[in-house]
Amino acid sequence: MLELIKRDTYLQPYQTIIEQRHDAYSETKKNLTKGTGDLASFALGYLYYGMHEDAENYIFREWAPNATEIFLKGDFNNWEIKNEYRFEAIGDGNWELKVPKKQLKHKQLYKLQMVWDGGEGERLPAYVRRVVQNEDTKVFDAQIWIVDSYNWQHKTPDIENPPLIYEAHIGMAGEEPRVSSYNEFRENVLPRIKKLGYNTLQLMAIQEHPYYGSFGYHVSNFFACSSRFGTPEDLKMLIDEAHGMGIQVIMDIVHSHAVKNTTEGLGLYDGTPYQFFHEGVRREHIAWDSLCFDYGKDQVIHFLLSNVQYWMQEFHFDGFRFDGVTSMLYLDHGLGRDFTGYHSYFDGGQDDDAIIYLKLANELVHEINPKAITIAEEMSGMPGLASPIDEGGIGFDYRMAMGVPDFWIKLIKEVADENWQVGHIFYELTNKRAEEKVISYAESHDQALVGDKTIIFRLIDKEMYYHMDRENQNLLVDRGMALHKIIRLITLATAGGGYLNFMGNEFGHPEWIDFPRYGNDWSYNHARRQWSLADDDSLRFQFLQNFDNAMIHLVKEHHTLREPFVNKIWDNQGDQVLAFIRGNLLFVFNFNPLKSFPDYGMTVPAARYQLILSSDEKRFGGYDLVEVQKEYAVETPEKLTKGDYRLKIYIPARTALVFQMRKSKSVEDLG
Template identity: 60%
Template sequence: MKTLKLIKNDPWLAPYKQAIEGRHNRAVEKISELTGGTGNLSDFADGYLYFGLHKENGHWVFREWAPNANAIYLIGNFSNWKERPEYRLLAIGRGVWEIKLPLDTLHHLDFYKLSVHWPGGQGERIPAWATRVVQDPETYIFSAQIWDPEKPFVFSKKPFRPQTSPLLIYECHIGMAQQEEKVGSYTEFKEKILPRIVADGYNAIQIMAIQEHPYYGSFGYHVSSFFAPSSRFGTPDELKSLIDEAHKMGIAVIMDIVHSHAVKNEVEGLGRFDGSYNQYFYGDHRREHPAWDSLCFDYGKNDVIHFLLSNCKYWLDEFRFDGFRFDGVTSMLYYNHGLGQAFGSYDDYYNGGQDDNAIVYLTLANELIHQVNPRAITIAEEMSGMPGLAAKFNDGGIGFDYRMAMGIPDFWIKTIKEKKDEDWKPTAIFWELTNRRSDEKTINYAESHDQALVGDKTIIFRLIDDVMYWHMSKGDTNLIVDRGMALHKMIRLVTLSTINGGYLNFMGNEFGHPEWIDFPRQGNGWSYKYARRQWDLVDRNDLKYQYLGAFDEAMIHIISQKKKFERTPIVKLCENDGDQVLAFLRDDLLFVFNFHPFKSFNGYGILAPTGEYEHILSSDDPAFGGYGLIDMKVKHLTRHDPLFEKDNKEWLMLYLPARTAQILRWKKPEPGETKNASKSKKSAGSIKKENKSKKK
């Protein structure tokens, strides 16, 4: 066997060659086993077309896998919720049960469940493959519902091609995306929020909490019905309409999919579905997740792999999602779920504590998804840093397209909490933002929904805190607010400008949404006050939130218009911890940051490629709540220095106000132009003398 490219690219992986090749070969063998040697996982993952309720050959046909059951009845409003012999399923082998009924027996919007009998017990269950599950508003009981409208939704015929260069993601939650204190709908999101996202310049949305979940406050992470889009937000057709409209607007739609665990509920979920403890989940000490109060799938069972792979294909096929962000991947990769482990060396990834069955499943999931849609996007939420997670399967990787850079938000929180402003070091910032594997694409983000939840704080709240309640009016000068807004802009721009794959923002954070997210619960009187987004704050012309929103829109548009920006090399030009100045070049865009809290620099020299530089963005622009200290109309010509002539670099002299960020566009000298953009013959020594600081 040839050495896998993953190992070739990283010589430090050579000692673990056997383990890496072993995982790769197990995935190859499993694909062959499941597909009968064809390798066609797409055909294997058609379970949603077989199981559940369907119309076939002039009949309703219902099938369910329940190997421990000894009797199953279909019950519903059509049977007065009683077991009747004509609704008893037949066992047809391999633990599969089936019933065929005349078409006039069941109707659109009928409610139904299963009454499952097993040795020593019986219970009502919602079918595992149900595609619509609703909760009775009076009894709060969940039931499956037939969704068979006379005129089903029809997607636009034009195929959608996601724009992923660069990938700019707006993370969102349908229910809390509205202004009112209530649960928002798919339709409201389509009509009110999508236009905002398009205007901001993002090219993808990542939607949370799509799979049905009994408890709204779980943020969608305790899934009960894996094939049912949450009915809290509307109908399946309304979700399809949202996705179709997003595609028309050029927005890719990524689903936050949860295959790392499942809710423990037995009536609503898969826990003891057929009376056994180990149908979908581990039957031993690994059954319950030690931190999440949930159940862990047994990825070693082919029937479980079939269920989960079919779930991936279902959302791609039936709803035309453009891909998935897989939640809780770290928890899947390790027997200890990554809890309490530091992951300080490569040994931690190959010490026998890895769940090879889960690794094989994730590899198969990525292979399947890209078979179904070669342009699909897969993202791993993973914090351990396992090598190869976002490398191609054929190269020895697990096959994700991207991995979340989960260390970055932790870095920003730690910096804000523990370091004085004058101790913010550009070397540390640049290292954290660019320290990644060269053969894997990452999603940079300063903060996601995690940092906005009760018990945590968003960046803006850490910077400004309760002063936001009193001093966010335009014209109200407050040093705490000024500092917070300045750093908020700088943090987001430096995080965005260093991407090698994509960037993510959670809805509302772009304009500094105040307060936390707290879903209705007993502890807050079942209030929706904090389970919403206050869009009026950014819409009001008298508030400073508008400045932050405008800056986010400006920086996103600049990067979005730069095709293949994420692939351009990051050329570091200046990294001065004493001055707290950082500058780097990406193609023709120069990014300059002065993190110093009070020192502004006049004529600060940065060694840069020869040419002309013009300002295209300044965080100090009055339109973004700044003081307008930078003259955006001034074009800067580099100054010749014979010491650096061989490097084709000259001195670029800039004014750097304290706590500001700038983007300049570099114009290369045209052929035939004088080699030096400026004929100034100042020496390196004289240039350095100009790097004097002054108080802002």
Template identity: 50%
Template sequence: MLKIIEDDPWLRPYEADIENRLDYYEQHLARIIKSHDSLEHYALRHKELGFNHSEHHNGWYYREWAPAADALSLIGDFNNWNPEAHPMQRKEGGVWEVFIDDKEGLGHLSQVKVKVQNEQGSADKLPAYIQYAIQHPESYDFSGYIWKPEKAFKWTDKKFDLKKLGAPLIYECHTGMAQEYEGVGTYKDFEENILPRVKELGYNCIQLMAVAEHPYYGSFGYHVSNFFAPSSRFGTPNELKSLVNTAHNMGIAVIMDIVHSHAVKNEAEGLNNFDGSGHQYFHEGGKGYHEGWDSKLFDYGKEEVERFLLSNLRYWLEEFHFDGFRFDGVTSILYHHHGNGVAFDHYDKYYKDGVDWDAVRYLQLATTLAKIIKPNCILISEDMSGMPGMCQAVDEGGLGFDYRLGMGIPDSWIKLLKHKADENWQMDEIWNVLSNRRYREKTIAYAESHDQAMVGDKTIAFWLMDKEMYWHMQKIDENLIIDRGIALHKLIRLITASAGGEGYLNFFGNEFGHPEWLDFPREGNNWSYKYARRQWSLVDNKELKFEYLNNFDKAMIALLEEYKVLDAEPAHLINMDEKNQVLIFERAGLIFIFNFSPNNSVPDYKFWVPMQGNFHYLLNSDDAQFGGHARVDSTTVHQSFQEAAENYISIYCVNRAAFVLERK
């Protein structure tokens, strides 16, 4: 019996489905190994297609897969854009090839395109495997460039060891909006100005958004056009490498937010209609179009598509030293219906109804390959369907991810903030959302990510404090709305981080309650960058209360790291008190106490503890340094006492406060 069924007996009726799905993967993997020696060789398509220099032949081979095309020719500044100068020859499997001698002038930063002819006519395209593309600001058109600098980038990160990282404490970032000025930030800006902040806060991992090239800045990087090209709007490939290298030397891992769920529909710079067939990389007709995203959907059953995407993973891991991936849109990948309008309320939805077996197989190959290339890499699935086995090994019947995003957690917090006064918050509802996850499947918990910060929604800080943040964030200014907001902001983040999963994620700036939403330049805002940035001056200003939230986040992350809270077994509930809105649990040997009540401060709050001893404060959200009211002396030691052979302690449990105690 497969391990996934041993772990979840409710899956027994689907044993045949799970075994058949695994067999579908294993037979395909066996074919790959037979024909290509190994999966890692199969994923070297970027060394075969695209531009590859041959030292032996003193020239360049350019190859392109375009099975439906009638003719291809390489054009560029090196041949005066003459389509007759370098016609390509058709080889096996719909691959076209041309050799360019070094004497002909093709080299680093040569500008190139490929002219593709088919029965509809001809069109100039960017090569599918292009590694550097630049968008012209006047026309928004792209040009492709050869990227092969004379001196290769010198890495100095050999001492960085992912094995020693522990539970991921993730700082989710976007390079372009990382700066305070109204414009697009660069890799260099990020390396010099943001990485030191990450290090100071204590996060051990950054998750970079919008890495692969995309034509529309406002797509947040989710409409990718050039899968092998780091976005040039932030700088050069070497500048991205420098960013990763510096992060590693600071002890910080770098995860890439990778988009293999869909691609931009643009034809000139993207993959869409590359060979004129309309369905080369993507499914044919409506099946290949995502109406909600206005983008194209990959056909994971095609060998060349599979090799393109797998090679893309290998490329980012090896060429740029990324430490793993957060796979975007996994629900859309897995199902023919893409999760649209589907309530995943029965196991049939995971095994009987609308599952794309080719897509499942692709994800199994992807996670297997990533672990071969970098065994300790971090693989995170953004899946809202809850497919069983997402984070179990492939040979156990799973898909091989390390973590799934706890997407229900931020949705729950926003729902509470929008629809319930906090005096009506139910402790069992909060606890159930944070503790309800599949056995043996690790979760990345988060109170809010970039999704909650976009225009049309609000950050947690803005839900709590709204326009009052504009006028009452000076430390000398007393304001009840701000006091409530700061208090609950700290409680929400601490309980989410400590009880919600085995990893934690924060969208940068939200740790200090960044006051405004995200809005990229667009016609509707007169192409303004005002809301496409992070206002670090707010948290750096010692006269403002943003510093309180930043201090608390730093202390919280330090506690999670020092005591390996997220590496420990899931939190164990100790006390749930709906009357006083108190929730207490134990994790990693620490006692976490939360009082969400607006009013009830209990002077002698007694509760059971699982061990006897003297309990000291490790963290007190009511401390003055965190914007609290200093009602509890953090030097106090609580000695346990016995009643009916059970251990208890008693504390001053003040309202809207959280405490973490350690037994000594």
């Protein structure tokens, strides 16, 4: 019996299905690797297809089994179809063209003219590594990119702590209302991330996408880093410098679907709708207006696994956050399902081919780099998603805790904070499978998109425009800032594996994200980050940034997230006070909006307690009502029930306190 089933007895009725899926994965892997088990050697399509070179020629190869002819055309031959640029069929649906090096130059533009029975059309190569958009016509062309290999300066850092992720979008990372660049991000934003203490950078929208407003999730060219932001070398330099700062870099990879475009994308690549995608009703994703890969085809698996290896080997990415995993796992993409019982995961509505692919992708990532991390953006709670493959799992290292931000938004919208149930908050933040690690977060880019609101904007709203200067006191702003700090700290402190923040949210970036589109007159005003707000000493945004900095460094210094157990020791709903211990830290939260508690007593383990962080510190926009660094003694057992100890502290309203526990050699040392 697989370990996954032994560990969770509720899975035993589905033992046959789980074992069949695991056996199918093993058989697929055996067939793909011809019995060697070496997925890295299998996933080398990027070294064969696309544009390469030998001593005398540039070599173009394509897989297009339905094509009858393929021609190369570009500005080097006036975009004409000529026989000297005609591909030769070399078997198994593969085509090849050799062009003398003297005929092509760096940065020249080109396309393929794909011909099939009954039609033809322009295409960008499936494995193309560089595409650029004409600013006037908005048409995308492939671009010949001939440069010397990048000279890497830094190795991947050896990260001691679990991932503390700074989620970022290159294009909207600048302050000016325009598309920012890889170089600008490297120069201006990377130092901020380093100073804040995050150890992992997650980059969105790297794979090329025709529509900027898709946030990078409608991919057309899977092997091309977006030229909107600069060159491939610029991206490599960014990753290299991040590594030098001790920051690992992971990529938001999209293998769950593809853009429907035909000229830029793979939609009708060789004239057929089914080369890469499903036929019939399964071809189109009804919610995303995109195309669904057929993971049951060896060539599709080869294409996608080669894509995984390409980004790791060529760009030194340290792992991936796989987008849209729920959509991949279910034939109906999980739409309309409530996932209230285990039957939801084994009712025949799952895409077993997609499950096999995800297992293969996870194994490949860790075969290439055992220290790499994979994260699933998944909301159904599929058992075994973040369990080892050899135990019957799918092999992700982490699952996104997508219920946590949903919980915070619902709580803020629907319940006055004087009625927040502290025990329920703790339950929601710690509710996960015992064997599964998750990435917790209060909000990501999803909560900031137009039509939604960030936490700070929900708490303060329009008052942010008028009352965020330090000299202007406002009760609504005070409330919003206090809760913003508490929400983020308790989410971090209870995180079941790792933590994520979207860029700018650490200092309460105002408003929303809205990419240029017809509905806003193609404006970039909301597709940028106003870093100057956090840098302005006259504004309060700096206080939120200071607090984020302090809490991130705190959990790093104390290795808090490496401790799997979060031990709740106090839950008083009448007072709205919650306390728990993780590792050597005691976290105390007073959610009460009105009551501060002097000499508040709670039962704690034997130790001395030193206050090392308070959300009420002046550097965080508070009032310094509690003395930080003060050490607290506990009452001895003679005064209480045997074995119990009482800690008495002052807890201001809407305040979080963190104490370091110092073990004592004797009972006498505690008093």
